[in-house]
Amino acid sequence: MSRFLLKRIQVAIGIDVVLNNIFKTNFDKNVLLVYIIDPFIYSANFSVHQAFDQVRIIAKTFSDLGFNVDVIDYRSNKIKLKKQYNIVFDICIKNNPIYAKNIKSDTKRIVYFTGSESDFANSAELERIKDVKSRRGVELLPRRQAPLINSEVENCDLAIMIGNEYTFATYKDFHFKRTALVPNTGYDFSFVFDKDIKKATSFIYMGSVGSVHKGLDLLLEVFCELGAPYKLYVCGCYEREEDFVKEYYSELYNTDNIVSVGFVDIKSDKFKKLSEECAFTILPSCSEGCAGTITTCMSAGIIPICSRICGYDEDEVIILDDCQKQTIKQAVIDASDMSMADIEKKSREVVELTRKKYNTENYYIQMRKAIEKVL
Structure with a gap:
């Protein structure tokens, strides 16, 4: 042995x-x-x-x-x-x-x-939990409370x-x-420059445990309100959070323009197909270091939209000024209004940035x- x-x-x-x-x-x-x-x-x-x-x-x-x-x-x-x-x-x-x-x-x-200072991060998540309660009357469990430094x-x-x-x-x-x-680091996906044209109105969310922390609750509400043609593919570990899934069951599983994908292996054909479908990834998180799901998506040519706390500079990603629902909604609309030529140009730029820096x-x-x- x-x-x-x-x-x-x-x-x-x-x-x-x-x-x-x-x-x-x-x-x-x-x-x-x-x-x-x-x-x-x-x-x-x-x-x-x-x-x-x-x-x-x-x-x-x-x-x-x-x-x-x-x-x-x-x-x-x-x-x-x-x-x-x-x-x-x-x-x-x-x-x-x-x-x-x-x-x-x-x-x-x-x-x-590898992340924001823990007291800052803990407080930010608890504030998000409080916001959900004020909007929907339910108190979900915090999932990312870390020991103080x-x-x-x-x-x-x-x-x-x-x-x-x-x-x-x-x-x-x-x-x-x-x-x-x-x-942070990304990946060298061989398929990235050999893909079909993306859809400007399709977005992908990728996140680990802590759906409220990551802002998935906000995205589900925003896309539910927006409806077609805007489409959100939800990938990650949210299914482990029973209270979250119970509260957002309708948005996750009974909304035509929201597709509940669950965990996806980034080395799989499923992720390649998602990268072909989605022009943008979106992450309105309340605390990160340098969000790894963003570099992963950038590596696949998916244009990132994220909160400033995700750890990227303004010349690298589309920054959300805040994580209010109206701000997120407007960002989705503005991104979808980009021409396919601009999307393809920006897609190449984020891949080149990832291969040079990340x-x-x-x-x-x-x-x-x-x-x-x-x-």
Whole structure:
């Protein structure tokens, strides 16, 4: 039995594990990567999220810089570490971290943020929950309440974040020694320039858990009011949220211009067909880092419309000034009024932007530049 198969079994049954020296190198320096371990115990081609590719790149970056790389899951609490680390790269800084006895006085600590500041994000979601109650008289469950960020992050030598200056500003109450921004990553879809003409009035929503947080409730109400010819394809994990589905059942399943798709594999023919059908993707989220579903859709030539907090600049996407229903409705109408020539031109531009900026090569370059700030 290979060591990775054994680790996979241990993880499956809930045993905390350490992946020691994943590249089998012989350097004189060690780094502990505290993030997710699944990407290292499954095939290199196995990926269910951009984070899988990115954590592998982070590990490779440290190896290229001359560090032996150990990896543990950020949720681990019964780990026995045997090394002293020169660097710790941690996505979830705690007061008494599991590696406290394995760092030296000169150990460099890096914290990694992949979303907006948690108090900001939590408050934004609760405000959205309140808005649903005022509109429809039902109080849905919050789905994305995150632990508050520990002030210990201010003692880290570097804070790295996925996003832009706008999303980094949500951390205004924290004072970091050094900061760095890195881009999210998209995909290199081979089909992107070999597709049928899109429909200007077709839109796709893609989102993970937290439908109210992501603004799906607003989109369902807007498209229900708009009716034909405007069409919304709803993709994601919303079906896991029983209270949300119960409240929005009619919009999701009994509305002619709303198609409930559910989870869709972005490497499937289904996603390719959706990318051919839809000219635009829309995400009126209340809090993100640099929304991964946007880079995914951009990679497929789908033009993004999103809230400013999604982490993109105005010259990259169509920005919603706010997430009021009337603003969203007008954005849908204005986008649909674009000529097919302009849509095709903009579609090519977002693909080119993704391949230039939101790609794994640039992620590696920017991550390496960030890490080198503390070396």
